[in-house]
Amino acid sequence: MYREHVKAKTAAKTIIYDQKMLKNKIMETLSVVSKVVGSTLGPNGKIVLIERQENLLPYTTKDGISVFNSIAFSDSISQII
Numbered sequence: 001m002y003r004e005h006v007k008a009k010t011a012a013k014t015i016i017y018d019q020k021m022l023k024n025k026i027m028e029t030l031s032v033v034s035k036v037v038g039s040t041l042g043p044n045g046k047i048v049l050i051e052r053q054e055n056l057l058p059y060t061t062k063d064g065i066s067v068f069n070s071i072a073f074s075d076s077i078s079q080i081i
Contacts, residue, residue, distance in 0.1 A: 014077060016077070025078065029073070029081045030081070032073075033068065033071060036048070036067060036068075036071060037067050037068050038064075040061075040062045040063070041064055047060050047062055048061060048062070048067050050066065050067065
Protein backbone atom coordinates (compact mmCIF):
# COMPACT_ATOMS: atom_id res chain seq x y z
CA MET A 1 0.00 0.00 0.00
CA TYR A 2 1.43 3.39 -1.00
CA ARG A 3 0.55 6.58 0.85
CA GLU A 4 1.55 9.98 -0.38
CA HIS A 5 3.03 12.30 2.21
CA VAL A 6 1.30 15.67 2.33
CA LYS A 7 3.24 18.43 4.03
CA ALA A 8 1.24 20.46 6.52
CA LYS A 9 0.67 24.05 5.52
CA THR A 10 2.47 26.60 7.62
CA ALA A 11 1.30 29.98 8.77
CA ALA A 12 2.28 33.11 6.89
CA LYS A 13 5.69 34.43 7.84
CA THR A 14 6.36 37.95 8.99
CA ILE A 15 9.65 39.45 7.87
CA ILE A 16 10.88 42.66 9.46
CA TYR A 17 13.48 44.58 7.51
CA ASP A 18 13.57 47.68 9.68
CA GLN A 19 16.29 47.15 12.28
CA LYS A 20 15.05 49.93 14.58
CA MET A 21 11.52 48.55 14.61
CA LEU A 22 12.79 45.07 15.43
CA LYS A 23 15.02 46.39 18.21
CA ASN A 24 12.10 48.33 19.71
CA LYS A 25 9.87 45.24 19.56
CA ILE A 26 12.52 43.12 21.31
CA MET A 27 13.01 45.74 24.03
CA GLU A 28 9.24 46.07 24.61
CA THR A 29 8.86 42.30 24.91
CA LEU A 30 11.80 41.94 27.28
CA SER A 31 10.46 44.80 29.38
CA VAL A 32 7.10 43.06 29.81
CA VAL A 33 8.75 39.74 30.65
CA SER A 34 11.15 41.32 33.15
CA LYS A 35 8.29 43.14 34.93
CA VAL A 36 6.18 39.99 35.25
CA VAL A 37 8.99 37.60 36.22
CA GLY A 38 10.81 40.18 38.35
CA SER A 39 7.73 40.77 40.47
CA THR A 40 7.87 37.15 41.70
CA LEU A 41 11.49 37.30 42.91
CA GLY A 42 12.73 37.78 46.45
CA PRO A 43 11.12 37.40 49.84
CA ASN A 44 8.51 40.06 49.05
CA GLY A 45 7.69 38.55 45.65
CA LYS A 46 4.12 38.64 44.45
CA ILE A 47 2.03 35.53 43.82
CA VAL A 48 0.94 35.08 40.21
CA LEU A 49 -2.22 33.32 39.03
CA ILE A 50 -1.48 31.20 35.96
CA GLU A 51 -4.38 30.31 33.71
CA ARG A 52 -4.10 27.05 31.78
CA GLN A 53 -5.68 26.42 28.40
CA GLU A 54 -6.63 22.84 29.11
CA ASN A 55 -9.71 22.14 31.16
CA LEU A 56 -7.59 22.34 34.31
CA LEU A 57 -7.91 24.73 37.18
CA PRO A 58 -5.63 27.77 37.29
CA TYR A 59 -2.85 27.71 39.86
CA THR A 60 -0.84 30.21 41.86
CA THR A 61 2.93 30.33 42.05
CA LYS A 62 5.91 32.51 42.92
CA ASP A 63 8.24 30.47 40.72
CA GLY A 64 9.74 32.77 38.07
CA ILE A 65 10.49 29.90 35.67
CA SER A 66 6.88 28.69 35.68
CA VAL A 67 5.69 32.25 35.13
CA PHE A 68 8.14 32.74 32.25
CA ASN A 69 7.10 29.49 30.57
CA SER A 70 3.43 30.43 30.86
CA ILE A 71 3.69 33.87 29.25
CA ALA A 72 1.94 34.07 25.89
CA PHE A 73 1.62 37.12 23.66
CA SER A 74 -1.15 37.76 21.16
CA ASP A 75 1.41 39.34 18.81
CA SER A 76 3.24 36.63 16.83
CA ILE A 77 6.51 38.59 16.72
CA SER A 78 6.58 39.04 20.50
CA GLN A 79 5.76 35.36 20.97
CA ILE A 80 8.83 34.35 18.93
CA ILE A 81 11.14 36.51 20.99
